[in-house]
Amino acid sequence: MKQPSITRFKPRLCTALALSFLLALTPPIVAADNAPPLMLANSYHPGIPLTEYWVSEKYDGVRGYWDGKRLLTRGGQPVIAPPWFTAGWPAIAMDGELWAGRGRFNHAVSTVRRETADDSAWRSMRFMVFDLPAHGGNFNQRLQALKTLIPSLKTPWVQAVEQIKISDHATLQRMLDRIVRQGGEGLMLHRGASLYQALRNDDLLKLKTHEDAEARVIAHLPGKGKYQGMMGALLVETPDGLRFKLGTGFSDDQRRHPPALGSLVTYRFRGLNPGGIPRFASFMREYQQ
Missing domain, CATH: 3.30.470.30 (DNA ligase/mRNA capping enzyme)
Structure with a gap:
């Protein structure tokens, strides 16, 4: 079966069936065996x-x-x-x-x-x-x-x-x-x-003006309006299994060429809401191994 394009989107990708297909294509994250023992x-x-x-x-x-x-x-x-x-x-x-x-x-x-x-x-x-x-x-x-x-x-x-x-x-x-x-x-x-x-x-210890964390890219959600034909948001999953949409902080080029499914991204946020979802979450960059 031919894998669907990840840089062009159609409305049907919003359906549950398409989302399930994208999840099935998500590759596992594999750590390097020779990673140095870092503090x-x-x-x-x-x-x-x-x-x-x-x-x-x-x-x-x-x-x-x-x-x-x-x-x-x-x-x-x-x-x-x-x-x-x-x-x-x-x-x-x-x-x-x-x-x-x-x-x-x-x-x-x-x-x-x-x-x-x-x-x-x-x-x-x-x-x-x-x-x-x-x-x-x-x-x-x-x-x-x-x-x-x-x-x-x-x-x-x-x-x-x-x-x-x-x-x-x-x-x-x-x-x-x-x-x-x-x-x-x-x-x-x-x-x-x-x-x-x-x-x-x-x-x-690290001290910054905001908090940041990593999450895995689960799906690319299609854009609307000026982002028609591009990625509108990422569906991401935290290490503890929490899923949420990450829709801000992207350049137009990053929306045309979003982080690959299964990759890790770093996002910034300001605390958590009562349901545990990061507040004001914004994309920072792809996570660097």
Whole structure:
């Protein structure tokens, strides 16, 4: 049977029969077997002892992991960078963000995703290193080692993420507001006494002006009016099985070429309604493994 087009839509796709057919075509999400063991962040919450944490900007790029030989994404896919980009890097693990600058997330993603390295595109990329996973010490000690290691590489596009101390929530909020006004995504807080563990806990926290989460694309729902002939909304499903429509935040090009069925997308929202549906949910981007 020929699979229906996902870029052109007709009214009959709204029927239950068509939706069932789309669900049957949804491929499973398969995690890479060689995904690096990364430390993951919880969301910031008031009441934590701020004096125990280092604070840095949250860079809006693609998580990168140098295992001492190869540059990988968080999902374990090899990053095809020009040889000069990783030349001279140490034979020790470095955890960081492949970043093209504030407001240039799409450039970072398209550069990292290429199957052949685009030399000119990589010229504007940086590897912002925030941790040394194999060091063995706590973050205070790893940070000191990082401050010694990165300058020794003499590679301008590899930079240590600046970490500072903040003592109270009001100062933290002012820093967040300033970073966001300048086009940044938010802040990260890293407990100084923490070891590097492949866990999600309060040793690492993220603070942004909005919440975000991931969901799987279940179906493309047809547009109406000015979006006739394009995708009007995505039907998505959260990891706990909740389904809802995601209809805002898309460019016209993304509506013509929506995220594939079965792919993961990141959306932003502001709390949940009584039924558990995200309030003011808006598409951000396709999820980057």
